[in-house]
Amino acid sequence: MLNLGISFETTKTLAITFAPLLIPRAINLYRDVRVMIASRPPARLLPAGAARALNLLFFAIVFFLLLSLPFNPRAPDPNIFTQTRSRINTPTDVIFTRLARHRSQNLLTEADTLLRSKLTSLAARKVYLRFGPDALVSCQFCTLDNLDTYLLYYLPFNMLIPHLFHMLLVGVVTSAPFAGQEAARWRNTFTFAGLVLAALDIYIMASYDPLQSASAAVRAGQAPPPSLYHQITLLRPLAFTIFDVVCAFLIYVTATNRFFFTPPSQVEQVDQLVTVATTSLTGASSKLHALSVTRNAVVRNKVLKDRDDQYWRAVVAMEGSQEGRSSSSGSVWEEEEVVKAMSRAMNGQGRNGGVDLAKLGVSAGEYVDGITAGLEKTDDERTG
Structure with a gap:
């Protein structure tokens, strides 16, 4: 209470x-x-640059996730204290006698024998739990009197290279030429977060003590001590995996305008307007050029030119006749013979079986849409 x-x-x-x-x-x-x-604004499709960044992050996530699994080929060997259920003060001969039972034919390997010759004191066992067997066995300039020498041996290949590789990956997926402006706006944030992650990793390795950080049962010699080296080797790529998942999520919601949207600047708005105007002018110029080519082909061909002239003479004659009749007895379309002929054509009694109005309407609609595509949109944008 x-x-x-x-x-x-x-x-x-x-x-x-x-x-x-x-x-x-x-x-x-x-x-x-x-x-x-x-x-x-409304959500949009994922841009090509952001899609490239997300694809690269996907492969990185899968890669780091596989490295975080305890049964991957790059995973360290199990902690011999946990594997043999030995305490921190268990005699070395007893530890390796138990370890031999986990080896083939109950025989220690050369690496086990070399480790046995080094694992003779409490300080050496702390180095093993903190920096792993390679630092204890292979370091030529390290001494048990100064544990920082083992830290210097451990840092380059076990910490700095993985973090530098991860920072290079972050730099690529936030590069504007590769990933676009949506991902590039997160460059400083992701870089700072990656540096904080590396600094936290270095701080843990530099300040960890296997006995002081352990439980009371471990300090009393009643339970096997945990190994920071084996834990951090698997937790480091897991941290990279979580980091990259968060990066991919932020890039996705930003690139699709689902969140963290920033309105375009005046320069970007002007560029968009210029692009739309240029596209509209290009389309209109192409259609005018096609119309000119068609007109030239008609004019230069004698047969087509005669038909064209005959058509326009008939149109002029029809208009003149329609004006003359409308002044006296109404429009030509109101005459009884014309009405009957149109009725027969619509009802399928014509020479060719009638006129398919549905087909005619669709064809005409497709033709008009093809010729005037984009012009209505351009007018609306211009008036807006």
């Missing part, structure tokens, strides 16, 4: 101290999120 009272008082004090600072910020953040969601 005393502990509960202290915990409640501590919580109350912290709430009174930080509530006036945190509550207004939380309210403003909530309002900003609501405004952002309400004013965001």
